[in-house]
Amino acid sequence: MKAIFYIGHHKVGSTSLQKFFSENSHALLKSGILYPAVESHGLAHMTRNALAGKDTQTDLPINLREPHNALAFRMLSQLEGVTVPPYHKELPATPQMKFALRNQIAELEPHTVILCSEVMSNFGVLAPDMIDQLMRMFDTSDLDLYCTLRRPDDYLASWHGQRLKFNHKMRPLRGAATANYFEGIHFDYEKMLRPWVEKCPHATLHIRSYSDVVASGGSVEDFVAQVPVTFPKKLKTTASANPSIPRALMEFARIGNHNLSPEDAHFLRQFLIRAGSSMDIPPNGEVELFGAENRALMMDAFAPIHAYLSQITGKDAFFADIADMANVRPVSEREANEQGLRQILMALQHITIPDNIRAFFETFEFSDEYQLPETHI
Structure with missing residues (x-):
């Protein structure tokens, strides 16, 4: 077997x-x-x-x-x-x-x-x-x-x-x-x-x-x-089964998790997943979430790990595009979030959502710190 x-x-x-x-x-x-x-x-x-x-x-x-x-x-x-x-x-x-x-x-x-x-x-x-x-x-x-x-x-x-x-x-x-x-x-x-x-x-x-x-x-x-197994023909196919919050909108979910009740935060996350699929926002691959300094840290810390992966798989480079990890994406997180917020505020004129969620967006302010403390790493 x-x-x-x-x-x-x-x-x-x-x-x-x-x-x-x-x-x-x-x-x-x-x-x-x-x-x-x-x-x-x-x-x-x-x-x-x-x-x-x-x-x-x-x-x-x-x-x-x-x-x-x-x-x-x-x-x-x-x-x-x-x-x-x-x-x-x-x-x-x-x-x-x-x-x-x-x-x-x-x-x-x-x-x-x-x-x-x-x-x-x-x-x-x-x-x-x-x-x-x-x-x-x-x-x-x-x-x-x-x-x-x-x-x-x-x-x-x-x-x-x-x-x-x-x-x-x-x-x-x-x-x-x-x-x-x-x-x-x-x-x-x-x-x-x-x-x-x-x-x-x-x-x-x-x-x-x-x-x-x-x-x-x-x-x-x-x-x-x-895998070396012959699968039967005409099996049911599946679509993507784990939809994600677009990276241009993740910051709203992050701050909502801190500031909203669990019920409102859940509604917010589901709203961002649904709305994000039809919004004109930068695609995930173009949004910079890390910054140049963190990308440099990742490159340095991952080098020995990448060497191990390459060794056990017999490849010159397990990730053929590993060098691209150092490159900053073209759209800043702040810029992507601002694009998203403008479109959400326009959409709120035509849809019904809970008052707490509407107020969350209508009073949302960007700051220089632009972060909140975390309770989990």
């Missing part, structure tokens, strides 16, 4: 990949590929599909769509100070999840098992022994590890936006917040990957650059093309 583990990273199309596997789980299983459930709802859904003889649902609940994130969070919750996020509800204990995995493998006898979890990217730093636990669950020497990595400046900008969506209260990337990431897995990809590589010495590695993944058509297309 072959096991394939997608181990990250975040913000590289993992949600679309999980949606693809979950919404095609019955078709995949009929061809011998198991995307296993980890709790009773997922097992009941598999039974429903088996009775119907087809995949019966799209837009599945998160425990069904992202079962292996649920598994990874439950495993990590054994650590002091780590809890399962509230959106993964009613999960069984870790041993029951492990039994569910083993029993599905024993009874269904798949030739391939796929686990897909960006949360597992935390194992190497927080608890490397959890990699060993995972290996013991599957008892196979035929293992592939798949991981997609974005160039750090592009990734940190997207991760910053993802954290804003979860109502984190942060400093802006143009300040000290950038350097605060340097010691963690969201910048130090070697720290994330090395424990997996060392604990799985016989695994086939698929370490992919996000730009190559995009060029191949997306996360689903690249995964299917890279």
